[in-house]
Structures are given as structure tokens and as C-alpha cells.
Amino acid sequence: MNTVAADPLAALREIAPAAIDDGAGALQLYSHDVYATGPAPRAVFRPATVEELAQGVAAATAAGLAVIPRGGGMSYTGGYLSPTPDFILVDTAGLDRIVAIDEADMTVTVECGVTWDALRRALQPRGLRVKAWGTLSGVNATVGGGMSQNGVFWGAADGSVVDSALSFDVVLADGTTVSTGSGFFRPYGPDLTGLFAADCGALGIKARATLRLVREGQGLAYGSFAFDDAAAFFAGLSAVAREGLAAESFGFDPFLQAQRMKRDSLAADAKSLVGMMKAQGSLLKGVKEGARVALAGRSFLDGVPFSLHCIAERRRQSEADADMAEIARLVTQAGGRAVENTIPKILRANPFPPVNSMVGPAGERWVPVHGFLPHSRLVEGWDAIQALFAAHRAEMEGLGVQAGAMLAAVSPQACLIEPVFYWPDALNPLHRHAVEAGHLAKLKGFPANPDSAALVDRLRKGVIEVFATLGAIHLQIARTYPLKASHDPAAWALLETVKRQLDPRGLMNPGSLAL
Ligand SMILES: Cc1cc2nc3c(=O)[nH]c(=O)nc-3n(C[C@H](O)[C@H](O)[C@H](O)COP(=O)(O)OP(=O)(O)OC[C@H]3O[C@@H](n4cnc5c(N)ncnc54)[C@H](O)[C@@H]3O)c2cc1C
Structure with a gap:
């Protein structure tokens, strides 16, 4: 039975007074995710260093409080909504340093509160990116959040975001820091980095991550296609996916497409395109592309039931164009037809929008x-x-x-x-x-x-x-998707044993993954 100390925040206040926020506004804000509401924390703990994080976690759990990590807070599956009011919410926003960009070994080490957007801004001028390089929420969503509940969007052809991870430094419930694997190869022996990947914070708080870098392709080609029904759409999507021709391919059903078109601002789209092309050193091309987007307007998807949008990213433009030609051939074979490619262009120009x-x-x-x-x-x-x-x-x-x-x-x-x-x-x-x-x-x-x-x-x-x-699998499992029911009982027992070993008192994000 866990006992909460009479003044459970006393030791924490002593260690890191400036890191404690128990103002009414913060407690209110941090009791919501994008979808649901949980109890307010006793305090929000926003450590400024990894050492402060470890000391604070040790002090909180010694006082009987649960600790619940939160990155950008951009999730909607209850991952940081506590089942108990006796907890502190650990906000990783202060742990946002890019520790080292190693161009010789093609790795980057970051503190896990860094956002995907900030990381991209640091890497792009060097012509580099992380292998799978973030979620559309990346203006707020963090590397730590992505590594903890996994994610897909940018660089999806290279895997989900945890495929970018080489190693983690993880703070456990008692404040111990564990370093997993090797900083340049994964796995090194049994995959301990993988053990903590996609754990929804149930096993520990990721403090630092070393990630794989790849050179960003300078050749980009875009294609958008319309389909009359779902069967044709999926035939086209799967054909592109099987060949691995697109860095990203995504689509919308008729309803979502209409929602998008209601919302997007054409002027802003054209401007961000010009910005992207300028950044790539081609002002003339930027102005031309901006004008083309403006000219295409919003009507090109009127009456289109399903739409598929593909981005090919390769080292050279001729290679990207050749891949897009092959994508168009496959998609046409599946029953699709080409439409104006505004949507993938504007998304790639501003990959982490508000x-x-x-x-x-x-x-x-x-x-x-x-x-x-x-x-x-x-x-x-x-x-x-x-x-x-x-x-x-x-x-x-x-x-x-x-x-x-x-x-x-x-x-x-x-x-x-x-x-x-x-x-x-x-x-x-x-x-x-x-x-x-x-x-x-x-x-x-x-x-x-x-x-x-x-x-x-x-x-x-x-x-x-x-x-x-249907035997589907999920990211963002947290407190929403049934992981246990779809696991082999022996594998689940193994996971429970690991949880008990790392967190014997059940104070690290209790109930996340139903552990
Ligand atoms: C507008 C919008 C667009 C989105 N687009 C995408 C998309 O393209 N692809 C996609 O996959 N998802 C998307 N999402 C969902 C979500 O943003 C992502 O899953 C993202 O990875 C969450 O990151 P975060 O930093 O906000 O994590 P949080 O929401 O703060 O936390 C998520 C989970 O991770 C845990 N956690 C956070 N940081 C750590 C840490 N350092 N150590 C251990 N555990 C931690 C938390 O306890 C929680 O369980 C989107 C959401 C929104 C609102």
C-alpha cells in the first residue's frame, strides 16, 4: 500500500523551488489532454536539467507521489491523465537542448523535451534530418512524446518515429538513470532502447535520446490523385506503399477533405511555398509555385470522393520525378486520376503548422x-x-x-x-x-x-x-487501446515483470499501457 507523506512536495521544493508550478491556471491546464480530463496534479514539475529531473522524481516517489511525464501535451489517449490525484505532472518543456549534432557519425543527441520543429530547424541548414522526422503536431509535440507513444507522418517510408532512436537515457521511478544500447547502432544485444520505445511513459521518463540522421533529399516531387471509391483508393495507396516510392503518402475521405478545404487559407499556403523555395535558394521557382497554388484555388477537389497525396524525396530532382512518374502509373492502374498537387506541396512547405x-x-x-x-x-x-x-x-x-x-x-x-x-x-x-x-x-x-x-x-x-x-495494432496506446488483450499471455506476463522490476511501487505513470 502506497502512503503519501503529509507534505509530499516539501523535499521537491527544496531541491528545485523554481521548477515547481502549483498556480491554479497550470493545474487546470495540465489536467486536460486534447480529448479528456483527469484530476489536477499536486504540482507541475518543470525541471531545467536532467539531474534536476532525476532528483525531483526520486523526491516525489519517496514521498509517495506518482510521477506522470508530459511532453507537448498533444495526445488524446489519456497518456498523461492520472488515475489518482496524488501525482506530480513532469513537464519536459525545460529539457529542450540539442546536445550534439554529430555529422561524422550521423547522429543527434537531444534532451527529450525538444520539439520536432526545433530539431528540424537545427538540422535543415546542414542538409540533415532525422530518419522518421516527426508528427504534424511537431510545433508542440516533443521527441520524448514521439518516442514514448510512437508516431507516424514525416519520413513514414523510413518507419515510425521510434525507428529513428538509437539510445535513450531514462529516469526510472526511484530516480536512477538508465542508458540503453549504443549511441551508433541498434540493437546492441537485446533491444533495451526498444523496451522503452512506445511505452507511453509506463516504464520511465526519457531524458535524452540519440537519433539516427540521414541526409535530406533535395529533390522533391508531388502528386495528388482522385478516386471514386474506397476500394480503388486503397488499391492505389497499397501499391505505392509496397514499392516504397513515396516518402509520405496520405489521403482523405470525402468528409475530411471538405473540412480541410474549409479551413486552409490560400494566401498563407502560397506564402509558405514561396518561403520554402527561397530557403532552398530558388526565389523564381518559389514565386512561380506560389502563383500556381493561388491559381489552382480551392476547387480542384470539388466532387472528388477520395484523394491521395504523395511526396517523393530523393537526392536528385530527376530521381524524385522518376519516382513520381512511377507512382502516377501505379495509381492510374488502380483507378486514380491526377489532380492539382497543392495539398502535399503546402504541407511539405510548412511541415509543422500551428x-x-x-x-x-x-x-x-x-x-x-x-x-x-x-x-x-x-x-x-x-x-x-x-x-x-x-x-x-x-x-x-x-x-x-x-x-x-x-x-x-x-x-x-x-x-x-x-x-x-x-x-x-x-x-x-x-x-x-x-x-x-x-x-x-x-x-x-x-x-x-x-x-x-x-x-x-x-x-x-x-x-x-x-x-x-481485425487484429489491428495501434500507436498512442496509453489508457485507450487494449494492449493486453492482443498480447500472447506469456509476453504480457514478461511485460508485467519488467514493470514491477523498474517500478515496484507502481508510481511511474500508473495505468499507462494498463500496467
Ligand atoms: C493537430 C495534431 C496533429 C497530430 N498529428 C499527428 C501525426 O501526424 N502523427 C501522429 O502519430 N500523431 C499525431 N498527433 C498526435 C500526437 O501529437 C503525437 O502522438 C505526439 O507524438 C505527442 O507528442 P507530445 O510531446 O505532445 O506527447 P504528450 O502528449 O505530452 O505525451 C504522450 C505520451 O507520452 C508520454 N511522454 C511524453 N514525454 C515523455 C518522456 N520524455 N518520457 C516518457 N514518456 C513521455 C506521456 O506520458 C504520454 O503517455 C497529432 C495531434 C494533434 C493535436
Whole structure:
């Protein structure tokens, strides 16, 4: 039985007084993730150094408090929402140093609170990037958050973000720091880096990470394609994924596509394109591309049921163009047709945009749910999810709940299906904190709407059940996806033994991964 000391923050205050924030505003903000709400922490602990992190964690757990790590806070699966009020929330924002960029050995070592955006800004001028180089939320989302719940988007052809990791320094529940593996090769023996990768902070707090660098391709080619139905879309997506021709390939169903087009600002798109081309040393090309995007306007996807967007990244432009020609051939064979390639161009020009898309175009609430399936089961998965929505159509319409989907290739073996819900409901303090003030001011907003929220909760669970019947796997497992049920019992027992060994009192992010 864990006992909490009478003044559990006393030792922590002594060690790092400046790192403790127990103001009402902070406690409120840090009790929400993008989707749900948990108890407020006793305090937010924002260490300035790795040593302070280790000492603070030791002091908090010695006083009987649980410790819950949080990076950018951009998740929606309860990963940092505590099951107990007796906890401190460890905010890694102060651990944001880029410790060493080693161009000889092609590695970068960072403190785990650094954002993907900051890391990219440091690497890009040197013509380098991390292998899989972050999530679309990377203006706020951190390397530590990505390594802990895994992620896919930029550089998806090179794997998910944990594939970029070589080694970690991890602070355990008692304040001990463990260094995993080797800083230039993985795995070195049994994969201890892999043990902590995608653990959703259940095993420890990642303080530093050494990541693999690759040279960024200077040749970029873009393609967008329209499909009349889901079966043709998935045939095209899988064909591109199997060949590994695109660095990124992703698509939208008709609903999500319409949402995107409502939101994006054309002028801003054209400007960011010009900026990118200028940065690459080609002002003339930038102005031409900007003008082309503006000219293409918003209407090129009107009436397009499904759209697929691909980016080929290679060392030379001629190679990227050749890959895109092959992508176009495969996609056409699958029943797709080329449309204006504005969407991948503007996304690549500004890969970590403001996170305004965490709310709907009129200020609706937003939450995704996802599963990865092998290519052979994508259409079946898609149809099963559509059947679930069809069975609830009247209820959804009555309560203003809408659903779309993002779809993406993640490897030659698998693709992502990510249904996304929108519903009229009040925003929480995290939305108001993370969405740009100017954007927030333009939103209509909605009053609290527990009935719509309850339906979304049921549908989201329903989608997770559908995925479970198909043997899907997930990122961001945290407190939302059923890891235990899909594990071999002997493998699960092994994981429980590891958890007990590293965290015998169950104070490191208790309940994350259901451990
Ligand atoms: C607008 C938007 C776009 C998004 N786009 C993508 C996308 O393209 N691809 C994608 O995969 N996801 C995406 N996401 C989901 C989410 O942002 C990512 O999963 C991201 O990796 C979360 O990182 P974070 O730093 O915000 O982590 P947090 O939300 O702070 O934490 C996530 C989990 O990791 C743990 N954790 C955080 N830091 C550490 C640490 N240092 N050590 C141990 N555990 C830690 C937390 O306890 C929690 O369990 C998006 C979200 C939003 C809101």
C-alpha cells in the first residue's frame, strides 16, 4: 500500500523551488489532454536539467507521489491523465537542448523535451534530418512524446518515429538513470532502447535520446490523385506503399477533405511555398509555385470522393520525378486520376503548422481514433467502420456528430485508417492554450454538450472494437487501446515483470499501457 507523506512536495521544493508550478491556471491546464480530463496534479514539475529531473522524481516517489511525464501535451489517449490525484505532472518543456549534432557519425543527441520543429530547424541548414522526422503536431509535440507513444507522418517510408532512436537515457521511478544500447547502432544485444520505445511513459521518463540522421533529399516531387471509391483508393495507396516510392503518402475521405478545404487559407499556403523555395535558394521557382497554388484555388477537389497525396524525396530532382512518374502509373492502374498537387506541396512547405486543426472549422471538438492494418485487410476494415457509422447515422445526425477519415501508407506491410470525429461541444483549456489566438477569435464555438460527447465516446470505443476483431495494432496506446488483450499471455506476463522490476511501487505513470 502506497502512503503519501503529509507534505509530499516539501523535499521537491527544496531541491528545485523554481521548477515547481502549483498556480491554479497550470493545474487546470495540465489536467486536460486534447480529448479528456483527469484530476489536477499536486504540482507541475518543470525541471531545467536532467539531474534536476532525476532528483525531483526520486523526491516525489519517496514521498509517495506518482510521477506522470508530459511532453507537448498533444495526445488524446489519456497518456498523461492520472488515475489518482496524488501525482506530480513532469513537464519536459525545460529539457529542450540539442546536445550534439554529430555529422561524422550521423547522429543527434537531444534532451527529450525538444520539439520536432526545433530539431528540424537545427538540422535543415546542414542538409540533415532525422530518419522518421516527426508528427504534424511537431510545433508542440516533443521527441520524448514521439518516442514514448510512437508516431507516424514525416519520413513514414523510413518507419515510425521510434525507428529513428538509437539510445535513450531514462529516469526510472526511484530516480536512477538508465542508458540503453549504443549511441551508433541498434540493437546492441537485446533491444533495451526498444523496451522503452512506445511505452507511453509506463516504464520511465526519457531524458535524452540519440537519433539516427540521414541526409535530406533535395529533390522533391508531388502528386495528388482522385478516386471514386474506397476500394480503388486503397488499391492505389497499397501499391505505392509496397514499392516504397513515396516518402509520405496520405489521403482523405470525402468528409475530411471538405473540412480541410474549409479551413486552409490560400494566401498563407502560397506564402509558405514561396518561403520554402527561397530557403532552398530558388526565389523564381518559389514565386512561380506560389502563383500556381493561388491559381489552382480551392476547387480542384470539388466532387472528388477520395484523394491521395504523395511526396517523393530523393537526392536528385530527376530521381524524385522518376519516382513520381512511377507512382502516377501505379495509381492510374488502380483507378486514380491526377489532380492539382497543392495539398502535399503546402504541407511539405510548412511541415509543422500551428495546431489549429485540433478543433473543427467552426470550433467543434475533434478527436481521432486509429488502427494499422495489413494491406490485405484495409477494405474490410474500412467497410466495417462505415457499417458502424451507418448503424448510428440517425443518432449522429440528431446530435451533430460527424466523422471523416485520414488514411496513410506507413510501410510496405501496413496502412493507417484514422477515423476523426467532430461534434459541437465546449473547448477545454488545452485547446484555448494551443490553438492560435487569432484563429480562436474567429471560431463560433459551442456550449458544453454532454450528449454529443457521450455518443462520440461510444463510437470511438466501437471503432476500437472493430479494429480489435481485425487484429489491428495501434500507436498512442496509453489508457485507450487494449494492449493486453492482443498480447500472447506469456509476453504480457514478461511485460508485467519488467514493470514491477523498474517500478515496484507502481508510481511511474500508473495505468499507462494498463500496467
Ligand atoms: C493537430 C495534431 C496533429 C497530430 N498529428 C499527428 C501525426 O501526424 N502523427 C501522429 O502519430 N500523431 C499525431 N498527433 C498526435 C500526437 O501529437 C503525437 O502522438 C505526439 O507524438 C505527442 O507528442 P507530445 O510531446 O505532445 O506527447 P504528450 O502528449 O505530452 O505525451 C504522450 C505520451 O507520452 C508520454 N511522454 C511524453 N514525454 C515523455 C518522456 N520524455 N518520457 C516518457 N514518456 C513521455 C506521456 O506520458 C504520454 O503517455 C497529432 C495531434 C494533434 C493535436
